[in-house]
Amino acid sequence: AQKITQTQPGMFVQEKEAVTLDCTYDTSDPSYGLFWYKQPSSGEMIFLIYQGSYDQQNATEGRYSLNFQKARKSANLVISASQLGDSAMYFCAMREGSWNNDMRFGAGTRLTVKP
Amino acid sequence: DGGITQSPKYLFRKEGQNVTLSCEQNLNHDAMYWYRQDPGQGLRLIYYSQIVNDFQKGDIAEGYSVSREKKESFPLTVTSAQKNPTAFYLCASSISGQGAITEAFFGQGTRLTVV
Numbered sequence: 001a002q003k004i005t006q007t008q009p010g011m012f013v014q015e016k017e018a019v020t021l022d023c024t025y026d027t028s029d030p031s032y033g034l035f036w037y038k039q040p041s042s043g044e045m046i047f048l049i050y051q052g053s054y055d056q057q058n059a060t061e062g063r064y065s066l067n068f069q070k071a072r073k074s075a076n077l078v079i080s081a082s083q084l085g086d087s088a089m090y091f092c093a094m095r096e097g098s099w100n101n102d103m104r105f106g107a108g109t110r111l112t113v114k115p
Numbered sequence: 116d117g118g119i120t121q122s123p124k125y126l127f128r129k130e131g132q133n134v135t136l137s138c139e140q141n142l143n144h145d146a147m148y149w150y151r152q153d154p155g156q157g158l159r160l161i162y163y164s165q166i167v168n169d170f171q172k173g174d175i176a177e178g179y180s181v182s183r184e185k186k187e188s189f190p191l192t193v194t195s196a197q198k199n200p201t202a203f204y205l206c207a208s209s210i211s212g213q214g215a216i217t218e219a220f221f222g223q224g225t226r227l228t229v230v
Binding site for chain 1: 146148150155156157158159160163171173203205207209211216217218219220221223224226
């Protein structure tokens with residue numbers, strides 16, 4: 001069974017600095033995808049970035065990048081140049097490539113950006 | 116605009132009553148999901164459906180029921196057997212199928228409170 005672990009319940013970062021949010025995963029399926037979502041206090045889930053298990057390069061989307069270390073089964077999210085609006089919950093998720101491929105989430109990390 | 120609509124946004128239920136949460140999508144997605152989120156916690160999978168007339172239990176299905184009679188709709192019933200139903204409920208949808216590792220799109224959520 002797939003499993004997602006986020007070990008940082010809360011993180012603080014100074015505005016304009018970079019921050020790394022950790023995510024490790026466990027799966028026996030060679031085909032899988034890793035996702036990061038942002039959840040502001042409004043509760044909506046905002047998709048940020050995706051990394052496929054066969055992708056050779058780390059994914060990037062604007063200020064977001066994913067540090068994918070396949071052998072270590074980690075998929076850390078890096079946010080560069082933090083902004084006050086980045087304060088939110090961040091969730092790592094995984095979806096396997098098999099037919100019955102539901103999406104499972106980690107416990108989340110609450111990021112607070114300080115001015 | 117394509118998207119997922121959850122209704123109502125807020126719902127109050129008396130103890131012992133069943134209540135149904137609505138989720139409709141017009142993204143032409145085969146897969147739909149229901150998650151429960153408790154304050155400060157991650158998303159836990161209740162039920163998911165990969166195709167019409169089929170659905171699978173997630174990690175916390177006890178006390179909940181679903182139906183998938185139409186591709187666009189995946190209602191969740193919180194029954195009186197669910198002992199602690201107060202939570203934030205999120206519905207999502209995605210492309211389905213072998214190798215379909217794509218992001219899930221979420222509704223705005225329903226906040227259920229037992230009074």
